[in-house]
Amino acid sequence: xxYSATLSLTNRTGVALELWVEPWGDFVEFPPDATIRVxxxxxxxxxxEVAWDRxxxxxxAWPTSVVQLFSDAVELKPGSFALPFPAIPPGMTTPSFMxxxxxx
Numbered sequence: 001x002x003y004s005a006t007l008s009l010t011n012r013t014g015v016a017l018e019l020w021v022e023p024w025g026d027f028v029e030f031p032p033d034a035t036i037r038v039x040x041x042x043x044x045x046x047x048x049e050v051a052w053d054r055x056x057x058x059x060x061a062w063p064t065s066v067v068q069l070f071s072d073a074v075e076l077k078p079g080s081f082a083l084p085f086p087a088i089p090p091g092m093t094t095p096s097f098m099x100x101x102x103x104x
Contacts, residue, residue: 002042002043003041003042003043003044003045003046004039004040004041004042005039005040005046005047005048006037006038006039006040007037007038007040007048007050007059008036008037008038009030009035009036009038009050009057009059010033010034011030011031011032011033011034011035011036011057012032012033013032014032015032016029016030016031016032017029017030017055017056017057018030018055018056018057019036019056019057019058019059019069020056020057020058020059021038021058021059021061021067021069021080021081022058022059022060022061022094022095022098023060023061023085023094023097023098024061024080024081024083024085026077026080026081027056028069028076028077030057034071035071036069036070036071036076037069037070037071038059038067038068038069039067039068039069039070040061040062040065040066040067040068041065041066042062042063042064042065042066042084042085043064043084044062044063044064044065045062046061046062046063046064048060048061048062049093049094049095051095060093060094060095060098061081061085061094062085062094063085063086063087063088063094064084064085064087065084065085066081066082066083066084066085067081068081069081
């Protein structure tokens, strides 16, 4: 992998959330005051997109990327996000592609 991006998210809501990783459709628990480091690597350049909701936060990866989540030095759900994200149509973002495919 040639490109990488790292993102640190802290749950300052005071309640437990679910941290979803798309397009894999899987999540990890995100306790109050916890910080989760999201690490992506890919063969194409890109960056994460993040959407915060009342009960969850969603991290959208970019095409060709694989993702790892860490709490301190511990990897969460090792291997769960290791299948590279396939290409999407030109001009689309990951969230817009997910809406096209799954609706909503």
